[in-house]
Amino acid sequence: SMIVLLGPPGAGKGTQGEKLETELGYVRLSTGDMLREAVRNGTELGKKAKTYMDAGGLVPNEVIINLMKEKIQSLGKVPGIIFDGFPRTVEQAEALDSELNIDLALNFDVADEVLVSRLTQRRSCPNPSCNAVYHLTNNPPKKEGVCDKCGSELYQRDDDKEETVKKRLDTYHKNTEPLIGYYEKAGKLVTICGIGDIDGIFSKVKEALQ
Numbered sequence: 001s002m003i004v005l006l007g008p009p010g011a012g013k014g015t016q017g018e019k020l021e022t023e024l025g026y027v028r029l030s031t032g033d034m035l036r037e038a039v040r041n042g043t044e045l046g047k048k049a050k051t052y053m054d055a056g057g058l059v060p061n062e063v064i065i066n067l068m069k070e071k072i073q074s075l076g077k078v079p080g081i082i083f084d085g086f087p088r089t090v091e092q093a094e095a096l097d098s099e100l101n102i103d104l105a106l107n108f109d110v111a112d113e114v115l116v117s118r119l120t121q122r123r124s125c126p127n128p129s130c131n132a133v134y135h136l137t138n139n140p141p142k143k144e145g146v147c148d149k150c151g152s153e154l155y156q157r158d159d160d161k162e163e164t165v166k167k168r169l170d171t172y173h174k175n176t177e178p179l180i181g182y183y184e185k186a187g188k189l190v191t192i193c194g195i196g197d198i199d200g201i202f203s204k205v206k207e208a209l210q
């Protein structure tokens with residue numbers, strides 16, 4: 001199946017998407033991870049994207065839509081795709097609908113106050129084939145500063161500073177929240193409370209997939 005993960009920054013899209021990927025063997029496509037890799041590699045895409053990301057805004061639709069079209073077409077036959085961080089605007093959602101048929105949009109509902117503390121305490125794995133995420137208190141790695149899965153040294157994302165987090169939340173409410181209505185109208189929306197124990201939320205995710 002084709003699944004879209006919706007929700008504000010820090011709602012747990014990456015955390016839950018990673019578990020789904022492991023359990024179902026689906027391919028997870030995270031535009032955020034792709035963009036960060038491009039920035040790290042200093043590609044044209046990375047240079048273009050960095051300013052928008054650092055400002056907590058959105059990379060232009062045209063850039064993202066072209067990137068995702070290429071990705072989808074390069075995949076071949078897979079059991080399913082989890083879209084994480086895409087679509088983020090109605091224009092992106094329409095472009096995605098013209099490529100393939102989305103079965104389900106899972107919306108993680110979390111209040112802004114909770115998100116700020118989650119993001120400022122997040123630590124991420126820089127390994128592009130891993131991209132695991134941790135939290136200093138809620139989900140710490142077994143060994144401080146080191147990824148459990150691949151042994152890479154964890155880092156703090158540039159955009160996880162409090163000031164930028166607040167801008168990302170504004171951007172979410174203005175541009176991305178309207179997608180809740182978009183998928184509701186299409187009869188594809190399931191909203192899950194994203195607060196509580198990570199494994200408990202994952203059980204609800206699996207229920208929604210049945």
Ligand code: AP5
Pocket residue numbers: 007008009010011012013014015016031032033035052053054056057058059060061064084085086087088092118119121122123133134135136138139159168194195196197198201
């Ligand atoms: P992106 O990387 O997509 O960032 P985001 O949407 O802001 O999402 P996050 O990765 O911050 O949060 P998440 O929901 O995955 O939460 P996570 O699981 O990590 O995008 C970055 C930037 O790239 C954007 O700002 C934009 O500029 C650009 N961009 C990307 N896609 C774009 C697009 N389509 N169009 C235009 N521009 C685009 O969890 C967060 C923390 O909370 C972690 O520390 C985690 O351990 C912890 N946690 C998770 N679940 C729980 C729980 N249940 N209880 C307690 N803690 C928890």
Ligand code: ZN
Pocket residue numbers: 125126127130131132147148149150151152
């Ligand atoms: Zn890792």
